[in-house]
Amino acid sequence: MSNRTEVEVRLNVNGRDYRVRVEPRRTLADTLRDNCGLTGTHLGCEHGVCGACTILADGEPVRACLMFAVQCEGMELRTVEGLADGDRLHPLQQAFWENHGLQCGFCTPGFLMLATGYLEQRPEPDEEELKEMLSSNLCRCTGYQNILKAVKQAAAEMRG
Amino acid sequence: MGVQYYNPACMKPASFDYLAPRSLEEALDYLAEHGYEAKVLAGGQSLVPAMNFRLARPAVLVDINPLSELDYLEETDHRLRIGTLVRHSTFEKPVCQGPTGRLLAMAARHVGHWPIRVRGTFGGSLAHADPAAEWCVIARLLDADLVTRSSSGGRHIPAEMFFQTVFTTALEPDELLLEARLPLLSSDTKVGFQQFSRRAGDFALAMVAVAFQIEEGKVMNPRIALGGVSDRPLRAPEAEQMIEGADPGDPSFRAAAETAAREIEAIGDIHGSASYRRDLVRALTRRAFEQAITIS
Numbered sequence: 001m002s003n004r005t006e007v008e009v010r011l012n013v014n015g016r017d018y019r020v021r022v023e024p025r026r027t028l029a030d031t032l033r034d035n036c037g038l039t040g041t042h043l044g045c046e047h048g049v050c051g052a053c054t055i056l057a058d059g060e061p062v063r064a065c066l067m068f069a070v071q072c073e074g075m076e077l078r079t080v081e082g083l084a085d086g087d088r089l090h091p092l093q094q095a096f097w098e099n100h101g102l103q104c105g106f107c108t109p110g111f112l113m114l115a116t117g118y119l120e121q122r123p124e125p126d127e128e129e130l131k132e133m134l135s136s137n138l139c140r141c142t143g144y145q146n147i148l149k150a151v152k153q154a155a156a157e158m159r160g
Numbered sequence: 161m162g163v164q165y166y167n168p169a170c171m172k173p174a175s176f177d178y179l180a181p182r183s184l185e186e187a188l189d190y191l192a193e194h195g196y197e198a199k200v201l202a203g204g205q206s207l208v209p210a211m212n213f214r215l216a217r218p219a220v221l222v223d224i225n226p227l228s229e230l231d232y233l234e235e236t237d238h239r240l241r242i243g244t245l246v247r248h249s250t251f252e253k254p255v256c257q258g259p260t261g262r263l264l265a266m267a268a269r270h271v272g273h274w275p276i277r278v279r280g281t282f283g284g285s286l287a288h289a290d291p292a293a294e295w296c297v298i299a300r301l302l303d304a305d306l307v308t309r310s311s312s313g314g315r316h317i318p319a320e321m322f323f324q325t326v327f328t329t330a331l332e333p334d335e336l337l338l339e340a341r342l343p344l345l346s347s348d349t350k351v352g353f354q355q356f357s358r359r360a361g362d363f364a365l366a367m368v369a370v371a372f373q374i375e376e377g378k379v380m381n382p383r384i385a386l387g388g389v390s391d392r393p394l395r396a397p398e399a400e401q402m403i404e405g406a407d408p409g410d411p412s413f414r415a416a417a418e419t420a421a422r423e424i425e426a427i428g429d430i431h432g433s434a435s436y437r438r439d440l441v442r443a444l445t446r447r448a449f450e451q452a453i454t455i456s
Contacts, residue, residue, distance in 0.1 A: 004175045024178030024221070027208075046171035047209035054275055061275040065171075066208040070178050071201075071223060114275065135360040136273030 009069050013038060014082030022069050029053040029064035032079060040080040040109045044138070051137030054110035055079050061117040061136075080109035083116065092116055092154040101150035103141035110137050115151045123159050127152070173211035177220045184229065187222055188311040188336060194220045195333040201225070202245060202284030205276050224336070230283075235344060239305075242340045244283025248295075249274065251282075259345040259371065260302070266353040267294040267369065273361040283337045286322070289329045292363040292388035294355075296323060298342070300393035301369045301385035305341040310334045323392040349373050349381075352452030354444040355388070358431075364388045365432045366440035368420075370448040378405050379412065384445060389426045389437045396420035399445070408453055417445035 006021040013036060020035040029046075032038045032055070044052035046065045053064040056078040083090035092112050095101065102108045111134070118125065118133050125133070130151055134144060179198075181187035191198055199207060199218035202225070210216035224230060224245065232243040233255050240256050251268035254261030271277055271285075271294050285295040286306065299306070299319040306317045308331060315335070322330050331337060345351070355367030366389050372382040382403050384396040399420035406412035421442035428434035 004177055007178075023175060025173045025175050025211075027173075027212075030172075046212050048205060048276065051273075051275065060278040062279055063205075063275055065212065066204050066279065068178070068204075068208075070180075071225060118274075132269075132360070133274055136275055 007070060010073055011036065011069065011077060012075070013077045013079060020069065024068060024070045026069050027065050028055075028067040028069050028072055028077075031069035032064060032077075035069075038079050038081050042106055042109055044106070044110075049138070050107070050110075051114065052107050052110040054114045054137060056113055056117050059117060059120065061114045078113065078116075080112055083112060090116070091157040092119070092151065095150040095154040095157070096147070099146045099150040099153060101142065101147045107137060107139045107141075111139065111147055115154070119151070119155050119158055123155065125155060171212045173208070174214055174217040176218055178223065179220060180223045180226055182226065184227060184309070184336075185311075187224055187227065188309060188334070190220070190222045191336060192311040192334045194222075198222055198333070200284075200287070200336060202287075203247065203280035204284075205272065205280035206284070206288045206290065230338070238344050240342045240344055242282050242342065244281060244287075244337050244339060246282045248272070248277035248280045248282065248285070252277070256344065258347050259349040259351045260342055263298065263301075263345075263351040263353060263369065263371065264342075266351070267298055270294050270353075270355050270357075270364065270367070276361075282340060286340060287329060287331060287337045289323050289327050289392065290363070291326055291390060291392050292365075292367070293393075294353075294364075294367065294387070295340075296393045297367055297369050297385045297387035299323075299340060300387075300395060301371060301383050302342045302345070306337060307339040307341065308335045309338045310336065314338070319393075320395075325391040345371060346373070350452035352448035352450070354448040354451060356440050356444060366437050366444055368441065368444040368448045370445070370452055372403075372408075372449075372452065374408055377407065379403050379408050380405070382416075384416070384420055384448075386420065386424055386441055386445075389424055389441060391427060394424060396423055396445070398423045408449075410450075413446045413449040416449065417442045420445045 011018045018036045042052040044050035048063045048066045198220040201221045201223045230243045230245040234241040248271045251264040254265045304319040308315045352370045355364040357364045367387040369385045373380045382400045386394045399416045403416040421438045426434040426437040
């Protein structure tokens with residue numbers, strides 16, 4: 001029950017089970033990167049402000065730096081590695097590419113997961129809603145306009 | 161070994177014992193056993209950043225997230241009972257009919273950002289007692305009854321007594337905040353909520369919540385609560401008294417706002433001086449009254 005030393009945790013990430021041994025203090029973000037080898041989830045500020053580590057937990061966007069891996073057994077976790085289908089990019093990834101929705105790319109995995117969670121819940125957002133949602137994550141390159149354009153294009157494509 | 165991450169200079173928490181109780185009783189037993197050494201982990205959206213910075217180094221974390229019995233909303237006896245684990249995002253749409261639900265929804269959209277609202281909890285925010293937390297201001301505005309439990313019993317703490325100073329409440333170390341009870345305001349109550357922050361989602365430099373009724377053309381039962389301006393959420397009793405019985409409208413709203421700005425003990429810090437915060441209180445109080453009368 002009580003343990004400062006490593007404990008075994010079973011995580012389900014992108015439909016695959018990972019058994020990892022981690023200390024309770026290890027955050028979900030570090031566990032994904034270091035124990036699962038899923039380095040697509042980036043760490044920026046590590047205190048919940050920048051959103052670079054945003055992933056989906058049971059369909060909802062969360063800051064992976066503000067959860068501990070030991071809390072996440074039984075959750076369905078999704079990271080940026082789970083977006084593309086083989087060589088076929090997810091509509092959001094494709095739209096980011098086509099609209100220059102990234103420059104350095106550091107924030108991109110967080111934005112992609114944030115927007116994925118959003119569009120799955122609200123397939124027909126208006127522009128104000130999108131701006132409000134995107135203000136959750138920091139991008140220091142693009143000025144956000146191309147990210148907004150990309151998400152709007154992806155929303156239209158995902159509606160079909 | 162790979163890369164060594166646990167240099168204290170890095171953004172990693174110090175080690176702790178992780179306890180995941182299977183029942184409320186077990187959680188309370190853990191708190192009784194570990195006292196000041198333990199912290200309750202609810203949404204973790206304030207606690208975990210503090211741990212990552214090592215501003216907080218609890219030896220024991222008691223994770224109440226598995227206790228789904230603490231995630232409930234109930235309307236009984238003209239009160240809304242909010243279980244401690246209800247997530248902020250739940251309030252984005254009114255959780256009950258009438259002004260109480262509407263006011264909670266007005267405030268909810270200012271609580272952090274969406275991913276923060278998905279995890280953070282109502283009770284966690286109250287227990288954390290950040291002076292700029294929206295829920296603390298709402299609790300103070302509506303004189304919330306805060307229900308606690310420990311292994312030796314339970315208490316009801318009025319919001320006025322609960323918030324003591326920055327990050328400090330009346331909760332004992334073995335005590336868990338179980339529920340917040342808010343009055344279901346009568347359907348003719350007007351409510352407003354206004355805040356100012358430099359960037360979307362930031363902690364507000366100042367926020368104001370108001371609630372009042374209009375009877376026979378006069379403002380009745382006015383309540384004004386302020387956040388982000390002092391070490392805890394405050395009411396503005398002089399301003400409330402002055403607008404009680406007044407004609408609702410720009411002159412009385414401005415007068416109340418002026419009084420609120422004058423009577424509060426504002427604190428200045430790196431984000432804004434005390435006098436700037438008074439200016440904000442003046443503007444936001446007037447806007448909150450205008451908003452209340454326009455939309456409700």
